[in-house]
Amino acid sequence: MNQNMNLGSVQKLMEETQVFGTQPRQPYKLGGNYQPGGHLCNSKLPSQSFYPYSSHSPYMHTNYSSDWEIFEAVKIRELEEVKARAAQMEKTMRWWSDCTANWREKWSKVRGERNKAREEARQLRIKLDSVVKELSMLKKINQSLVSEKENLENITAWKTEFSCSEISYIKKDLNKLTFLVREPVKERRKTKIPGAEDTQKDVEVIKDRSNHNKKITPKPPDFFPNGVPSIYLEEPKKSLDTTAKTTENDLIHVSVLHLHLAEMQKILQKEREMNVFLEKEMEKIENELFLWKWKYEELRQTKLESLKQRERLEAERPSLEEENRRLKLQVKEIQGLLEMKNKATLTKLSCDHQDAQSKLLVKNKV
Template identity: 30%
Template sequence: MNHTPSPHLSDGGKQAGGGLLCSLGLGSDRGVRSPDSLTHTPSPTGGTPSSSPPLLLSPGLGGLGLGSLGAMGEAAGADWESREELRLRELEEARARAAQMEKTMRWWSDCTANWREKWSKVRAERNRARDEVRQLRQRLDTLTKELTGIRRERQELASENETLRQETLRLRGDHAAPPLSAISPSSSPAHPRGASSSSSPSIPPSSPASSSSSSQVHGDVKLDRAAEGPPGSPEPEPVRDMDLDRQKTGQKDLELLDSVLRSRAPGADAQEAWDGRGGVNPAGSRRQERSRLLWEDAGTAEEDSSKLNALQLRLDESQKVLLKEREDKLALSKSIERLEAELSQWKLKYEELSKSKQEALKQLNLLKEMHQDELGRISEDLEDELGARTSMDKKLAELRAEMERLQVENAAEWGRRERLETEKLGLERDNKKLRAQVEDLEEQLAKQRRQAASALDSDLKAIQTELFERNKELADLRHIHAKLKKQFQEKTAELAHANRRVESHEAEVKKLRLRVEELKKELGQAEDELDESQNQTRKLQRSLDEQVEQTENLQVQLEHLQSRLRRQQQSPGLFGKMRSARFGPENPDGPSSDVDEEDEELQLQIP
């Protein structure tokens, strides 16, 4: 604090001379302050005092009146003592004001610290709100990604379900299975599922609601940043209105000065002296009259000429002091005007800061409300998403159960189909066997009717060789049949293994089914060939039996012929007759025709 003391306190001689001149009433209207002018002194609480304290006038000099000049010395001594006491009191008041100023400065620093703490709390809350908005946006992005993944899985499941439905329809249509109403439950969940997917609440990233809310949040954040100002700028500090403090302290000073003057100025003379110092018009006329009387007394008293010269010198000095005090008064008035202008500016700044604070609080409340609304909306969206996800999981479980049921039905259909095919093949084989037996019986009947009675040894050997070859072929066919049977068992094992792996490898199942069908066809062909070979073996067996019978017949005939030859040898005459009858001129080709007939019979008997 730069408290500059008054020139009255720094120069005691000048103060004493001024007091004497005031007591004489000379030049009292030159710059002497009135009590009204003292009310305009600035308050020291607004900062460092920019002016000297008010002019302190001695109240004890007013009681002199128009006494003799001998009492002036005693009055000057009393005035000096009173001024010393006032100087001490003013020093104590300056110390008290300095302490009060320190208190106000501490209060000001506490206020600024509180405001900084409040603004830091507001900034922390705003940063927390921004972090929460950022976290909510991240959660929204993750939820949208999960939703797109679930939609993709749902589409894949729907396509798989459609392919399964089409395949079951195709299989049932091909193999005369139950009607299409059996698979309508599997296809019906796909449609509600699609409907639910279309009606399920989705949160696309580019939805207008989310974009408008995000733009609104960004706008509020920008407003907060604009209100906060640049990061390097100092924080705005509130301004305290100190006009009231100044007025209070000024009023206290005036009351104290007035009480001191009244206590030291007895009677109406002190009031007249005070009014004379204040520059009131009646008091001025009285002072002029007093000065005139004094000058008349001084003119009559020649012995006091030297004193008058001294008083004139003192009067000049007092006039200089009054001029200086007038200049100080002008400077003080200018400083008062400047301080009032600064005070008005600080008031305007304080009002602007209060308005900005109210606006910032309003924006903060709006941000809080928007944040709460956004949280409520996001929580509702999350609940909707959870509901849609649970419903989707339920539908997926139903579709999986339906797919398993369809797979079980498909396996049962394939089992029934295979059983029917095996039964059909068995019935076809039985029909072929029965037809072959009928044909064999017919051939046996025909051959029994066409059997010949004779054959030659060469034909018998040929038949035996042919029988050996046929037996060899039969053994080869049996070996081939065993191989085919083994292959058939292997293929059936492979078919069973492929049927077990049907659920996990549908593509391989299709290939294996085609392969199984080809193998079944080959097996049917092999069985047909086996049946034909068996028929051929039976035919060969029958032909062998026939050949055996023919050999037996031929053996019998041979024995008959041998017996006949023996008999003919025993009776040559009879043999000659028979020979002549057979090889006579009437029948030259007789034996050859018989031989040809026998050959034809043998050829007919051998297939």
């Protein structure tokens, strides 16, 4: 539309110049009461219509000045439009550069925060994996300790039962030895050595002999003049001491295992609390990651929109540059035409002025 307006204004200007070149010339008139037979010195000065194309002619002056002002106003308006378009284009390019710079800054900031969040999530995952591994190891240790405790309880129960039965057998052996001390020599020779038969048979024999020898007064044996030897009495004492020591050691070991188990339970409780805390932190990080993803998508959409706008501006840029070049060429052409027209008008005016002066001189001579 602007191009059509510019072409129309140029065509109008050319038509006006053509009309201006083909205007009829008015006859020369002398002012005052000049008679044809009179002398030129007695006449008054010539009127302004004497020079139709001079600067003193009102018609020529007004017509030429009005055309020039119109043409100048049109050209000034076109130049202002071109300048406004160039300024608008420069403003859009500056706005685009600022927009891209802001977008790059925001994108770099978001990318740095996203990488930081990813690194924190990775570290927390590593910590969670290590904690889970430690928990599994502690569970295995706890299970092994529980099984060991059960085994120790079974062993201690068996040992206590065995020690009680052993003590009962030792007491029976002591009773048997004391009974042997009181037995007569003849019956002792008939009996067997203690420990040769089973314990049940020994108990039955001892019971029978005790019932049989209730009425008999015991006599000291001939082959034990100094009493019962100490060997038979020290062996049961040693066995009792060893069983007592083993039971005491087992109880100490069980108490130590109980303490260790309590410590392991405390550690497991702390690990459970830490696991719960880490799960909460993971949920928090996942929520933050979701938020950052949403922001990333929003920025990506804005980036796509800005890229589309940039492509559109880049597509419009060559057309605007071409139009700007065309307008500059038109301005140069119009300026050249104006210079040519001015030169032509000046030459015509000078020629007309010389013709008028020559005619005036001829008339004066006549």
